[in-house]
Amino acid sequence: MILVLVETSLEGEAVEVSREAVTFARALSAAGGDRPIDAVTVGEPSADLVATLASYGVRRVHALTGDAFTSYAGAAWASGLISVQEQTGADLVMAAGTPRGNEVMAHVAARTDVAMAANVLAFEGLDPFVVTRQVVGGAALEEMRLGDRVAVLTVAGHAVEPRRAETPGAGELVVETPSIAEADLVARVVSTDEPEPDLSGALTSSRVVVGAGRGAGSADGFTDLLELTDLLGASLGVSRVVTSLGWRPHHEQVGQTGSRISPDLYIPCGISGAIQHWAGCASSKTILAVNTDVDAPMVTKATYAVIGDLHEVVPAINAEIRRRRG
Amino acid sequence: MVDVLVCVKRVVDSSSEVVLTDDAQAVDGRYAGFTMSAHEECAVELAVRAAADAGTTRVVTLGDEDAVEQLRHALAVGCSEATHVVADSSAFGPADVAREMAAVARDHDSQLVLLGNDAADSGDFQVGIRLAYALGWPVINGVSTVTVADGTVTASGTGPEGHETYEVPLPAVVTVLEGGVEPRYPTVTGRMKAKKVQIEEREPTTAPTGPSRVRLLLPPPAPSDVQILGNGPEAAPAVVDVLEQLGVLAR
Numbered sequence: 001m002i003l004v005l006v007e008t009s010l011e012g013e014a015v016e017v018s019r020e021a022v023t024f025a026r027a028l029s030a031a032g033g034d035r036p037i038d039a040v041t042v043g044e045p046s047a048d049l050v051a052t053l054a055s056y057g058v059r060r061v062h063a064l065t066g067d068a069f070t071s072y073a074g075a076a077w078a079s080g081l082i083s084v085q086e087q088t089g090a091d092l093v094m095a096a097g098t099p100r101g102n103e104v105m106a107h108v109a110a111r112t113d114v115a116m117a118a119n120v121l122a123f124e125g126l127d128p129f130v131v132t133r134q135v136v137g138g139a140a141l142e143e144m145r146l147g148d149r150v151a152v153l154t155v156a157g158h159a160v161e162p163r164r165a166e167t168p169g170a171g172e173l174v175v176e177t178p179s180i181a182e183a184d185l186v187a188r189v190v191s192t193d194e195p196e197p198d199l200s201g202a203l204t205s206s207r208v209v210v211g212a213g214r215g216a217g218s219a220d221g222f223t224d225l226l227e228l229t230d231l232l233g234a235s236l237g238v239s240r241v242v243t244s245l246g247w248r249p250h251h252e253q254v255g256q257t258g259s260r261i262s263p264d265l266y267i268p269c270g271i272s273g274a275i276q277h278w279a280g281c282a283s284s285k286t287i288l289a290v291n292t293d294v295d296a297p298m299v300t301k302a303t304y305a306v307i308g309d310l311h312e313v314v315p316a317i318n319a320e321i322r323r324r325r326g
Numbered sequence: 327m328v329d330v331l332v333c334v335k336r337v338v339d340s341s342s343e344v345v346l347t348d349d350a351q352a353v354d355g356r357y358a359g360f361t362m363s364a365h366e367e368c369a370v371e372l373a374v375r376a377a378a379d380a381g382t383t384r385v386v387t388l389g390d391e392d393a394v395e396q397l398r399h400a401l402a403v404g405c406s407e408a409t410h411v412v413a414d415s416s417a418f419g420p421a422d423v424a425r426e427m428a429a430v431a432r433d434h435d436s437q438l439v440l441l442g443n444d445a446a447d448s449g450d451f452q453v454g455i456r457l458a459y460a461l462g463w464p465v466i467n468g469v470s471t472v473t474v475a476d477g478t479v480t481a482s483g484t485g486p487e488g489h490e491t492y493e494v495p496l497p498a499v500v501t502v503l504e505g506g507v508e509p510r511y512p513t514v515t516g517r518m519k520a521k522k523v524q525i526e527e528r529e530p531t532t533a534p535t536g537p538s539r540v541r542l543l544l545p546p547p548a549p550s551d552v553q554i555l556g557n558g559p560e561a562a563p564a565v566v567d568v569l570e571q572l573g574v575l576a577r
Contacts (some may be wrong), residue, residue, distance in 0.1 A: 010487060072485065074455075074467055100486065102444075103467045106452035110459040115419070115538050118444075118451040130540060135449045136353060139344040142448075143540035154451075186494055187464040193489040208574050232574055240364070250505035251484075256340075256446065257364040257504040265574050275340045286572060288565065289552075300550040304568055308558035316559030320566045321575065 001088055002029060005081060005095035005104060006039045006053065006061075012046050014053060017096035019162035021155040022056040024120075025094060026165060029057075032126045035092075037169065038062060040084055042069050042077060044175065054171025055164045061173050062088075068180035071192075072100070075184035078107030083178040085112075085150065097154040105154050114148035119156040137256035137279030158262055158283040203252065208234035209263045211254065211281070212242060215270015215291070215310050219247040224314040225269060231321050237261060239277045255280035269310040273298025290314065328381040328474050328496065331436035332373035333427050333457075334366045334400060335415065336393040337447040350541040352416040353447055362396045365442030367509040369502040372472045373440045374404035376479075382406050386430050388423055389415045394525065401520035402512035408525045409434070419537035420448075422530075424456035429531045431461060436497070438479060443468045443501045448537070454501035465499040466492045470506025482506075 002025045006018040014022075022037065029035045036059045041049065044063050053061055064080040081104065085093055093108055095101030097119040109116035117131050121141070124130040129146045134156050146153065203209065210229045216222055222236075229236045237254035238247075254261055255277045262283035269290040271277060278297065281287070289302035290313050299305045306313050338344070338355035345354045362370075370385065377383040385400035387393045388411040397408040411426050418426070431439050439461075441454040458465030469483035469492065479498050482491040483506070512520070555564040569575045 007486070072490070075464070098486075099468050102451035103455070106455040106467075109452060110421075110424075110456045113421075115421075116450070116452055118449060133449075135542065136338075136340050136344055136447050137449070138545075139340055140346065140353060141543050141545055143543065145538045145540055147538070183464070187466050187492055187498070189485065189490045190493050191491045192485065192487050193491075232569070234574075253505070265569075265572055274342070275344065288555075288568060294554070300552060301548065302552045304555050304565075305552050306555050306557070306561040306565060308561065312559045313561065313565075316562035317565050320562040321569070324566060324570075324575075 001090040002035050002037045002092045002094065003081070003085055003088065003090035004037060004039050005077075005101060006041050007096065007098060007100055008041060008043070008045070008049065012049060014049060015096070016162055017098055017155075017157050019056060020158065020160050021094060021096045022053065022058060023160050023163050024155045026057050027160070028092070028123060028126070031123070038084070038088060038090070040064060040081055042080070045173070050171050050173050054169045056169070057165030057167070058169040058171060061171065063173065063175050064178065065175055066177040066180070068185060071189045073185050073188035074103045074107050075187060076180045077104045078111060079180050079184050080176065080178045081108055082111060084176060091149065092151045092153075094153050094155060097156045101154045105152050109152040112150055112152070114150050114152055115146055116152040117144050117146055118154050120153045121156050121159045137275055138282060139275040139279070157260060203235045203237055203254070204259050204261055206235035206261070206263050208232045208265045209237045209254070209261050209267070209284075210234050211237045211239070211266060211268035211271050212248075212310075213239040213268065213271030213277070214241045216242065216247065217311070221311065222248070224311065224318060227318050228267070228314055231318060237281070239271050268298050269314060271298050272296045273301060327379055328377060328437050329435060330373040330377045330381060330383045331431050331434065331439045332369050332383060332385050332400070332405065333439065333441040333453075334362045334370065334385060334387050334396050335442075335445050335447075336360050336387060336389045336396045337363055337445060340446060344544065346542050346544060350543065351539060352542070360392070360395065362399070363442050363446035364504040365444065365502055368470070368504050368507050369440040369442050370400050370403060370405065371507050371509040372502060375507075376438060376472060376474045377406075384409060384434055384436065386411065386427060388413055388418060388426050388530070397525055398520045399512065401523050402516040403510050404516070408523060410525050410527050411530055412527055413530050413534075417536060418534040420450040420452045421456055422534035422536070423453050424460050425532070426530055427453070427457050428460035430528075431457075438474060438496055439499045440472065441499070441501050443503045454499055458499040461497070461499065463497050463499050464494050465501070466494055467501045468503050469500060470503050472500050472502065
């Protein structure tokens, strides 16, 4: 049996990467044993959420409820998951490779003394169970064996497309109120401040992102890029060198140690495309690169490219957009 | 006063092309060079600040002889003591590393252990959490600011619903993400001082069980099918045509 932790948005919907994780679980189930898939949510889910998960093939939705789950504590979530795992006899526990997903699965793996594979992209076989996962920010892959009595893994964002099942699951709701030890509530979120409107939340959910790297030249070199961002209703994302030099704030950083974005269109300007940055933008659907170097990795990996200095190319694009809009 | 332990890892600098060793068990750093991850640079900075009121900051690494370079760097930017668990890090899985770090924390009576949220190479996302369980301490994961006062660690970072704050009594483990603090550069005096520090060398407490790795591989190189729209500002109309086709121009 497979148990999937499903994270929900503020609106109470299953986030896309969690729906991807359930889709991945279905592929594992189909590859051998037709193992049933149960989901675990934190807080009582809406009827819509249960119906959505059923449409993805989920048999039961176990909702973790009670005072222990009113604010986030990784150890408490893991404790709740383990109680469901023990009850159901699940031999695979998984989540999406989000900060929360990786954290909670690490707690589960440490408490049950089993291995955990983070950011899995695919599986090579079930017996032995071998998965392929991202390492070095996605620049290399690792084949890893998961041979313990319970396998624990997280699924890398956008490893699979979220797809509903041909045959929906029963979608039965089971409300759980596990008892959580005090020790598991010591490290708990005590306060949450609303994010400022232009912080990275907007960056990771933007349909269009304009990127800027070393080619911007200085802290004053962003005027045209910000105008393009404005014209397209886009967000600005920058490479690590830009934040290291103090030209732009860290929350705008895209990359291995910044935000991971997956917009419909990414327009990296003056960014060479080193691994550190590519790790954060590889999931973009279309890339239109502006760069002086025709051999830069960002250009060779792009769908479209313009060869030239961003300080000449971007103002011309802005002028052309304004002209067409009259 | 708090005695802080900060864990760092010598990793291949992945800002250039990644090459694997012949046995496909590790990333080959012979050409690219080595560094510590950005998260760990910030963990070192936060550790130095947390211990600024007369506490000690011990840096620890598990790695081969060359890993002393990362220890010296941490000493040069303010750590006061260093421990080197001399071993081939590629033979150690996350649970092995956590066990060794726990032994060092216990032997030195550390009250706060800081680590990077995930290593830049193996990306396991779990050493800090396993370490906390090995010590029986609470763990705060993935935060970018850390301060200590009156036996309590306050840490904060970005969560899915906004900026989150944790307050946890010591002893505790905290894993750090880049972005909340600017790591300082080593000064000449700092480097001189770092050279004089006697580094404690130790062997692993037990043989590692290993990382369950079958092999590493490189993603297949995607053939470039980039369409060059033009050179310089003259390409602007072609760019805007593409923007129109993609439907991102409409407001």
